[in-house]
Amino acid sequence: MTAISGMAPINTALQRLTGRAIFNKFALLARKGDVTADKRMLGLGLSTDMLNRITKEIRTSASFNGSRLKAMNFAQWGDQEALAAFENAVFRMGRTVIQENDLGNMAMWMSHPLAKTLFQFRTFMLASWSKQFLNGLNMRDFTTFASFSTTAFLGTMSFATREYLNAQGRSDREKYLAERLSPQKLAAAGLQNSSWFGIFAPIIDTTITPALGMNAIFDARNTQQASDAVFGNPTVGLLDALKAATTVPAEIVPNRDSSTTVARM
Incomplete structure (x- = not known):
C-alpha cells in the first residue's frame, strides 16, 4: 500500500477512526464496573481478570468530558502488563475491522x-x-x-x-x-x-x-x-x-x- 495509489492515507484515516471507536468501547465497559470477558474479548487474548485490570486503569487514568472519552493517558497507567495486553488487543481488533494482510495469513507456497x-x-x-x-x-x-x-x-x-x-x-x-x-x-x-x-x-x-x-x-x-x-x-x-x-x-x-x-x- 503506497501513498501514490491514494490508499495509504485512506487506510490511515480508517485506522484512526476505528481506533477511536475501540477506545470508546473499552471506556464504556470501564464505566460499568466489573465485567466478564465474552467470546470476542477472549479471542483478543483478554481474560476476565485482565479485562477488569484494563478497565480499572481506564477509570483511574483516562480523562473524560462528561461521558465522552478525551484521552487514555497511557503514560499514567500503573499496570504496565494491563497496558501491553490492551495495546495488543486494540491492534488485533483494528487489523480485523480494517483488514490488513499479515505474513501469517499466507501459506509458504504463496511466495x-x-x-x-x-x-x-x-x-x-x-x-x-x-x-x-x-x-x-x-x-x-x-x-x-x-x-x-x-x-x-x-x-x-x-x-x-x-x-x-x-x-x-x-x-x-x-x-x-x-x-x-x-x-x-x-x-x-x-x-x-x-x-x-x-x-x-x-x-x-x-x-x-x-x-x-x-x-x-x-x-x-x-x-x-x-x-x-x-x-x-x-x-x-x-x-x-x-x-x-x-x-x-x-x-x-x-x-x-x-x-x-x-x-x-
Missing part, C-alpha cells in the same frame, strides 16, 4: 513465482478467509451478522454505482443496465465484494459452473478480471487483451459504421 502470478490482487481475499469468515463463524453473534450483511450491502451498492457509470455514453445503455443490474447480478456482486465471501467466488466459478456448462456467476471484480482461479489474473488478462487487439485492424475498414465495441477497443 512461489507461480503462486504470485495466479493470485495477483487476491491476497486480500485469501486473508479474509481467516480474518473475516472463519472468525465470524467462530463468534456466531449479532456483530457477525451485522458485519456480513453490511459488507454485502455495500458491495452491492458499489457494484451498482460502477456499472451505472460504465453505462454512460453507450448506445445500448438501457439493455446494458437491465442485464448488469438484474437481481441475480446484484446478489452475486454483493456476495463477491463482501468481506467474507470472496474466496468462495473463484472456487465456484472454477469448479461448479464449468462442470454444469454455465457461464461464470461472479463477474463483479473491481479489476474486471475473470473470477475463476486459473484465468482470473492480470497475466492471462494481458494475453487476452493482446489477442483482442490483433482484431482491431480488421474491424477498422473504410465505409464501415463505427460501433461501440470498436470504439472501446
